[in-house]
Amino acid sequence: MADEQKTEHPVDPPVDRARRMAALRGAERVLSGHSLALTIGDRLARLAAEAPEAYDLGEGVDIYGDGVVEELERRVAGLLGMEAAAFFPTGTMAQQVALRCWAGRTGSPVVAAHPLSHLEVHERNAYATVSGLRMVHPTSDPRPPTAEEIRELDEPFGTLTLELPLRDAGFVLPTWEELTEVVAAARDRDAVVHFDGARLWECASHFGVELPEIAALADSVYVSLYKSLDGISGAVLAGPSSFVEEAKAWRHRYGGTLFQQWPVALAGLAGLDRELPRLPAYVAHAKVVAEALKDAFRAAGVPWFRVHPDVPHTHQFQVWLPYPPEALTAAGVRLAEETGTWVFNRWDAAPVPGLAVTEVSVAASALAWTPAAVRDAVGALLERLDRPDGGGGGAPVG
Structure with missing residues (x-):
C-alpha cells in the first residue's frame, strides 16, 4: 500500500475487531488497552460524570x-x-x-x-x-x-x-x-x-x-x-x-x-x-513494564525479541517478536476470554519480514501490574501460540 493511502488506525474486518473489542471490554486486568473498547454508553457516562468538574454546565x-x-x-x-x-x-x-x-x-x-x-x-x-x-x-x-x-x-x-x-x-x-x-x-x-x-x-x-x-x-x-x-x-x-x-x-x-x-x-x-497529572507515573512505570517484558521473553525462550527503545522515553514503546501477527493477536484475545487478562493490543506485520510489532501504552490500568504479573501474563499468552486455533500457528517465522 502506498504511503499516501495509509491511515493511522488500520481498520480490522468487522468480526475480528468486534471480538477483540469484546475481549478487551470484558478483561479484568489490562496492561496495554485502548479506549476504543468503551461503548457509546461508557463514554457518555464518563463524560457526564467528569464534565461538571471540568466546566460550568450552566453555560450555554x-x-x-x-x-x-x-x-x-x-x-x-x-x-x-x-x-x-x-x-x-x-x-x-x-x-x-x-x-x-x-x-x-x-x-x-x-x-x-x-x-x-x-x-x-x-x-x-x-x-x-x-x-x-x-x-x-x-x-x-x-x-x-x-x-x-x-x-x-x-x-x-x-x-x-x-x-x-x-x-x-x-x-x-x-x-x-x-x-x-x-x-x-x-x-x-x-x-x-x-x-x-x-x-x-x-x-x-x-x-x-x-x-x-x-x-x-x-x-x-x-x-x-x-x-x-x-x-x-x-x-x-x-x-x-x-x-x-x-x-x-x-x-x-x-x-x-x-x-x-x-x-x-x-x-x-x-x-x-x-490524565495530565498522571503521565509522569505512566512514564516511570513504562520502564518497569519494559524490563519485565524482556525478562518474560527470556524466561519463555523466545528466540529473538526487541523492546524499543530499550528504556522507554515516554509511556509508550514498541515490542517486536518473531511470530505471525495473526497468531499473536488471536492468542491475546483467547487469553482475555479465558482468564480475564489482556496484555497487548493488535499485532501488525513489521517492516522487517518475519516479525510482528505492537505498541505498548502504559496508562492507569497498568499501574497495578507488578513485574511478576507481567511475566506470568506473557508466559500464559505465549503458551497459547501453540494451540491449534492460534491464528496460523505459533512457530517463529523465518
Missing part, C-alpha cells in the same frame, strides 16, 4: 467556537506558556494550517521533517496536495535528526517540523541538549520551528523540564486531546497571537469551524484534569 453550548471551546483554548495556551491557541477538529488539519501559515510568512514552501513523521506517513501527502508545499528529509535513520544534519541540508527550508516523540520510530525522543541544538541549528538557517506535539504531554519527564520550557523552543506547537489525554477527538494549535488568528482564518476555510463542539471540548478539559 458553544456556537462556532466560543464558550467552552474558548476556555479549552485558553487552558492549553496557559499550560504550554504560549500567547494563544486555536481548537481544531483534527491534528491533520492543525498541522496543515500551521505549515501553510509559516510558508506564507517565511516565503518558503519547503518543510524539513523526518520521513517517518506523521506528516509523511499518516496524512496522505496533504502538505503537498492541499497546500502545495514540499518536504526535505534531514535523515532517514529511525531517530530524530541531529543538529549537524539540519545544518548540512543541501537546500534552504522555511520550516523545521519535529515530531515529539517520533511515534513510528518507536516513540523516541532526543535528549534535551540535542533538542535545543537542533532548534538552534534551524534558527541559524533562518527557519521557523513547528513541534508536532500530539504526544508532547508525556515528554516532560524525559527532558527534565516543564511543558512551557519545551514549547518555548518552537514557534508553534500542536497537541492532541485524545492520544495521551484519552479524550474523544480534537487538537489544539498554539503560538503567537497573530499566528493563531491567521490559523483560525484558515481553519474556517478548511471547514474546521464547526457549529457545536462542546462534547469534544468537555472531554478535552476533563482529560487535562484526569
Whole structure:
C-alpha cells in the first residue's frame, strides 16, 4: 500500500475487531488497552460524570467556537506558556494550517521533517496536495535528526517540523541538549520551528523540564486531546497571537469551524484534569513494564525479541517478536476470554519480514501490574501460540 493511502488506525474486518473489542471490554486486568473498547454508553457516562468538574454546565453550548471551546483554548495556551491557541477538529488539519501559515510568512514552501513523521506517513501527502508545499528529509535513520544534519541540508527550508516523540520510530525522543541544538541549528538557517506535539504531554519527564520550557523552543506547537489525554477527538494549535488568528482564518476555510463542539471540548478539559497529572507515573512505570517484558521473553525462550527503545522515553514503546501477527493477536484475545487478562493490543506485520510489532501504552490500568504479573501474563499468552486455533500457528517465522 502506498504511503499516501495509509491511515493511522488500520481498520480490522468487522468480526475480528468486534471480538477483540469484546475481549478487551470484558478483561479484568489490562496492561496495554485502548479506549476504543468503551461503548457509546461508557463514554457518555464518563463524560457526564467528569464534565461538571471540568466546566460550568450552566453555560450555554458553544456556537462556532466560543464558550467552552474558548476556555479549552485558553487552558492549553496557559499550560504550554504560549500567547494563544486555536481548537481544531483534527491534528491533520492543525498541522496543515500551521505549515501553510509559516510558508506564507517565511516565503518558503519547503518543510524539513523526518520521513517517518506523521506528516509523511499518516496524512496522505496533504502538505503537498492541499497546500502545495514540499518536504526535505534531514535523515532517514529511525531517530530524530541531529543538529549537524539540519545544518548540512543541501537546500534552504522555511520550516523545521519535529515530531515529539517520533511515534513510528518507536516513540523516541532526543535528549534535551540535542533538542535545543537542533532548534538552534534551524534558527541559524533562518527557519521557523513547528513541534508536532500530539504526544508532547508525556515528554516532560524525559527532558527534565516543564511543558512551557519545551514549547518555548518552537514557534508553534500542536497537541492532541485524545492520544495521551484519552479524550474523544480534537487538537489544539498554539503560538503567537497573530499566528493563531491567521490559523483560525484558515481553519474556517478548511471547514474546521464547526457549529457545536462542546462534547469534544468537555472531554478535552476533563482529560487535562484526569490524565495530565498522571503521565509522569505512566512514564516511570513504562520502564518497569519494559524490563519485565524482556525478562518474560527470556524466561519463555523466545528466540529473538526487541523492546524499543530499550528504556522507554515516554509511556509508550514498541515490542517486536518473531511470530505471525495473526497468531499473536488471536492468542491475546483467547487469553482475555479465558482468564480475564489482556496484555497487548493488535499485532501488525513489521517492516522487517518475519516479525510482528505492537505498541505498548502504559496508562492507569497498568499501574497495578507488578513485574511478576507481567511475566506470568506473557508466559500464559505465549503458551497459547501453540494451540491449534492460534491464528496460523505459533512457530517463529523465518
